[in-house]
Amino acid sequence: MTLSLFQGFGVELEYMVVAEGSLDVMPIVDELFLQYAGSYVSDIERGPLSWSNELVAHVVELKTTMPVGTLDGVAAAFQRDVQEINRLLAGSDARLLPTGMHPWMDPSKETRLWPHDNDAIYKAFDRVFGCSGHGWSNLQSAHLNLPFANDAEFGKLHAAIRLILPLIPALSASTPFMDGKLGGALDQRLAVYRTNSKRIPSVCGRVIPEPVYTRATYERDLLGRIYADIAPLDPEGILQDEFLNARGAIARFGRGSIEIRIIDTQECPAADLAIIALVVTTLEDLVAERWSTGREQAGWPTERLADLYDRVVAEGDLAVIDDPEYLRTFGLGVEKATAAEVWHAILELVVGAPRLQQHLPALSILTQGGPLARRIVRRTGQKPKREKLHEVYSELSQCLSQGRMLSAS
Numbered sequence: 171m172t173l174s175l176f177q178g179f180g181v182e183l184e185y186m187v188v189a190e191g192s193l194d195v196m197p198i199v200d201e202l203f204l205q206y207a208g209s210y211v212s213d214i215e216r217g218p219l220s221w222s223n224e225l226v227a228h229v230v231e232l233k234t235t236m237p238v239g240t241l242d243g244v245a246a247a248f249q250r251d252v253q254e255i256n257r258l259l260a261g262s263d264a265r266l267l268p269t270g271m272h273p274w275m276d277p278s279k280e281t282r283l284w285p286h287d288n289d290a291i292y293k294a295f296d297r298v299f300g301c302s303g304h305g306w307s308n309l310q311s312a313h314l315n316l317p318f319a320n321d322a323e324f325g326k327l328h329a330a331i332r333l334i335l336p337l338i339p340a341l342s343a344s345t346p347f348m349d350g351k352l353g354g355a356l357d358q359r360l361a362v363y364r365t366n367s368k369r370i371p372s373v374c375g376r377v378i379p380e381p382v383y384t385r386a387t388y389e390r391d392l393l394g395r396i397y398a399d400i401a402p403l404d405p406e407g408i409l410q411d412e413f414l415n416a417r418g419a420i421a422r423f424g425r426g427s428i429e430i431r432i433i434d435t436q437e438c439p440a441a442d443l444a445i446i447a448l449v450v451t452t453l454e455d456l457v458a459e460r461w462s463t464g465r466e467q468a469g470w471p472t473e474r475l476a477d478l479y480d481r482v483v484a485e486g487d488l489a490v491i492d493d494p495e496y497l498r499t500f501g502l503g504v505e506k507a508t509a510a511e512v513w514h515a516i517l518e519l520v521v522g523a524p525r526l527q528q529h530l531p532a533l534s535i536l537t538q539g540g541p542l543a544r545r546i547v548r549r550t551g552q553k554p555k556r557e558k559l560h561e562v563y564s565e566l567s568q569c570l571s572q573g574r575m576l577s578a579s
Contacts, residue, residue, distance in 0.1 A: 172426060173317035175327060176454050178237030180315030180427065183248055183442055184435055185266040185570070187228050187259060193563055195275050196264050197227035197282035205258055212287040219251050225292050226307045227282045230255065230266075237317065237427075241447050241525055248439035249573045256571050268570040269542065270310050270359040270434030273347035273559050281307040294408040298369065298400065304348060305366025309359050312342070312433040312442045314449065317426055324421070325383030327428055329468040330456035331419045333499060334449060335378055335432060336479035340487045340509030341445050344434040344542040347559065352552060356486035356543045359434055364483075367416050372399045374416040376476035377432070383468060388421055418479075436542055437569040437576050444532035451523045452500075452516055461501035470496075482509050487540050513537055532575060539578025548579060 187196045200223070203211050214221040215235055222231040232251050238244060256265055281302040283292045295301055316331075318324040343357035355361035360377075367373035372395050382388045397410045404410060412422055418432040430449070436442045456467060478496065482489040487510035491497060494505045502515050514537055520526065526533070539545055549562045569576055 172319050173237060174319040175317065175323050175457060176450065178239055178317050179241055179244075179446075179450065180234050180237050180313075180429075181241075181244060181248075181443070181446060182231055182233040182313040182315075183439060184224060184229055184231045184310035184312070185252070185255075185268060186272055186310060187230060187264050188267045188272075188567070190260075190263040190265050193267060193560060193567070195228040195272055195280055196262070197280075198259075198262060198264060199223055199227050199230045200284070200286060201262070202230065202255070202258055205261075210286045212284075216251065218247050221251070221255070223284050223286070225284060225295065225301060227284050228280075229310060233313075237315070241443060241450070242528065245439040245443040248442075252439065252570060252573075265567055266570055267563065267567050268310075268435055268437045269344040269546075269563075269566060270357075271304070271345035271348060272308050273563060274350040274556065275304075275308045276349070277302050277304055277307040291408060294404060294406075298403045298409065299367055303362075303366065304359075305362040308348075309363065310435040311359075311431060312435050312446065314430040314433065314446050315422070315425070315427040316430070316450070316453070318428065319426065321384045324385065324428070325468070326457050326464055327453070328379065328383055328419075328421070329381075329464060329470075330453045331428055331430060332379055332381065332472075332475060333456060333467055333470060333496075334452060335418045335430075336475055336482055337509060337512060338430075338432055338445075338449065339434075339479075339482045339541075340489065341448070341513060341536055341541055342433045342436065343483075343486045343544070344436055344546070346543040346547050347550075350556060350559065352547070355484045356541070357434060357483045360432055360483045363416075363432075370396075370399050370403070372396050373414060376472055376479075377418040378472050378475045378479055379417045379419055380472050381468060381470065385421075385423055389423075434542070437566050438573050440529075440532050440573060441536070441542070441575050444529035444536065447525050447529045448513075448517065448520075448533060451520045451526055454523075455520060456500075462499040467499065470499075485509075486543060487513075510537065510540070535575050535578060542576060545576050545578055549576075 220235045339357045345359040348358045419430045489509045492506040
């Protein structure tokens with residue numbers, strides 16, 4: 171069935187499997203699936219939600235089996251499956267760990283690619299890009315899939331998504347640590363993400379997609395360039411598919427949707443769905459031209475948006491947005507504002523939306539206490555020892571199992 175704008179939502183959340191005591195990564199997702207299904211499968215359908223493997227064997231993905239017509243109740247469904255997976259993992263002295271990045275994993279030593287179904291694709295990625303690195307084997311994200319029914323809807327949705335991408339890390343950054351110490355960005359996962367395909371720069375571009383608003387131009391100008399660039403390294407064409415595109419939002423024409431990929435996994439599904447609900451509500455108002463026209467939205471050049479995005483990846487909620495034209499696009503009549511202030515203002519404009527009501531407590535923590543990365547650093551300090559990191563990330567694992575957010579202090 172073809173869905174039009176905002177008639178359905180696909181949500182995917184990724185988690186690490188770690189040892190119960192040490193919190194070191196454990197590449198046993200295949201054994202988890204064997205325990206549940208009786209064979210080495212790549213997907214397990216459990217009614218509203220399904221479980222899937224990812225590139226590496228220590229990451230499990232939970233996702234809506236089919237697009238859902240409402241976000242109500244989705245967080246609770248994910249929470250139930252998190253608890254079920256933790257119950258199964260307990261027999262292996264393992265548990266799930268949230269956030270978008272393991273704080274001390276050494277991917278050069280600890281990466282184990284998924285060895286079962288789809289392994290030809292994973293081996294091809296590894297051969298071309300080398301997947302034993304943070305941007306490949308140490309990242310967990312929440313993906314949001316939004317439908318479109320035709321070219322006109324695709325163009326409107328793509329223009330709006332391009333505009334909101336620079337602001338998302340101010341809400342969702344959850345990865346301040348890498349290699350056991352603070353990284354150079356508040357959202358270190360995204361800082362690494364933009365370099366993980368540097369061998370073929372067109373695969374990721376500037377993360378912000380180019381201003382193309384029809385399927386024909388997208389496939390010719392964007393995907394066509396990527397496929398041509400990788401062809402000498404992928405003579406069998408294994409990777410020449412829509413999934414190769416690594417921008418922060420990618421068109422999935424085969425599904426009739428655009429997938430937003432830059433949201434870091436949070437400490438519990440309630441936090442993930444609060445961010446997703448606010449992003450969806452803001453996009454809906456952009457598409458409806460509440461604050462700016464479609465022509466104005468479509469005209470934004472990639473480089474200008476990418477510069478804002480890079481700033482927010484580095485500084486998160488404290489990044490200063492000093493482009494008044496960009497701020498006016500969201501209905502803000504100021505010359506400059508921090509990214510946190512922008513989200514405060516947007517939330518005030520959309521707070522009455524029905525889909526936000528159950529998420530207001532979580533959004534209050536996110537907009538007042540800061541993104542999870544900011545709250546983590548408040549707990550750990552700037553130069554924590556491994557023991558302190560272990561203490562805080564143990565609490566984050568408890569937050570996941572209990573379905574609660576990390577407090578702001």
